[in-house]
Amino acid sequence: MGSHPLPVPVTPAGRDGLAALLAAPQRAVVALDFDGTLAEIVPDPEQARAHPGAVPALARLAPRLGSVAVITGRPAEVAVRYGGFAGAPGLEHLVVLGHYGAERWDAATAAVTAPEPPPGVAAARAELPGILAGSGVGQGVWIEDKGRAVAVHTRRAPHPQAAFDALCEPVSALAERHALIVEPGRLVLELRPPGVDKGAALASYVRESGAGCVLYAGDDLGDLAAFAAVEQLRSEGLPGLLVCSGSSEVAELAERADLVVDGPAGVVELLTALADRLADRLGSESGSGSGSGSGPGLG
Template sequence: MSLPTPSTPAGHDGLQALLSHPSGAVIGLDFDGTLAPIVADPERARAHPEAVSVLAALAPKVASVAVITGRPAEVAVRHGGFAGVAGLEHLTVLGHYGAERWDAATGEVTAPEPHPGVAAVRAELPALLDGTGAWIEEKGGRAVAVHTRRAPDPQAAFDALRTPLTDLAVRHGLIVEPGRLVLELRPPGMDKGVALQTHMRELSATSVLYAGDDLGDLPAFSTVENLRTTGTPGLLVCSGSDEVTELRKRADLVVDGPDGVVTLLRTLAEHLT
């Protein structure tokens, strides 16, 4: 199967750099909506059934495959089925936007102490959300997410909660990151762009592919765009969604959700020597 053609010259250069020197490439991937289909209950999210085998074929051929997610690293590993898989020694999961790290080679999670504002916010949320139809997703004490997808009117609940949740976050030294019918409260300085850039710096990476689907992936897109201006080629991939249009506009390639991401990664693995 032939590789798709990026729609931009920068994306074309990024793909060619990855193909010509794969040992210096980092493949950065969001989890929910990119490797795993979006579902109403995040606890029921699971990686695409072919994702693990495709990543196991791709990872040994590049410097690193990094799954960068707002979820706790251990949760992403469990829902992804990444532990104990031959060929995934070059896989890293950067959980909580890089605050936690799990390496397949060791099977260990490393992380700093949680921000105290997260516990304070969590204690106040039930009263604030009463009667809205929204519900809380725990994120290991490092962040907390408020979902409105199961509310009677999901978008109205999202819009109504955005300002009060922002006020709550600010009072406790946190920020609010909006997503696809979700508002996440977390410490400042935690984002996928910082996580991706730090990981690439550690590996002295010479090129990068990043694939995402949501607003939380925009910092990673910006990191790749900035790296391209300083001579590090990169390819931006949007896991297609009608709910988030900005990623689609900025991407070099748009694929059809997790099915399209897995197909792209499989084809890429086949073309790498």
């Protein structure tokens, strides 16, 4: 144990957040984005899978914490499948908040709960092919149906950034017509209902859990709302640690993070180092570790 050194956050608030997590892990929420954080970004999102070390690291860490949640724009069931979370030993109380919190999957029941999708998403989805055809962006741009959201990807276009730039205005106009918002990301434009974002999902979950501290890790512009939620919680006296799964594509997130790690592999190393530190503190793996936070919440 202890073979993975624990990195030191560069900010005082981040160091306070890490210290709070280590001091009282049974009251900690660790929340993680999926794509770009637990899984590498790939040209075809349907081929995304969790880093091979992600589930083993989470399985070691989760029983020592109050709660672990994955917060993603994907449908919850898709994130569970691509993550390999279902039935994983040690993750019996994992929660996946899909569609930015509009859906929820609980490992304890293996059930997804969600309200009906808003009608504006279906209307926008029907119009998008015509908008792409009229934009002159060429081949390689494609539409991903997320159920509660719809996304336009340009990563596979001959000129990905040019296609992205050309689509920003017409896609934004489409969103406005149907009372949706546009969430730009790493060569993707996502249309979804307003008032639904990772920040709202994270803040609600932290409060529901009765957490004493929170760690959030993300990699993209959609994670800025979650960063802002942690910053707000910190202003209210709840310690927090902001982790950026490092990407040169999203400098804004790295600049606001307390700790920048090297992509999903770096996130896995951080989770493993946390598990090592808590195991060292609480005893051997077969000892008292699971008693500190194996329940479904922090209550």
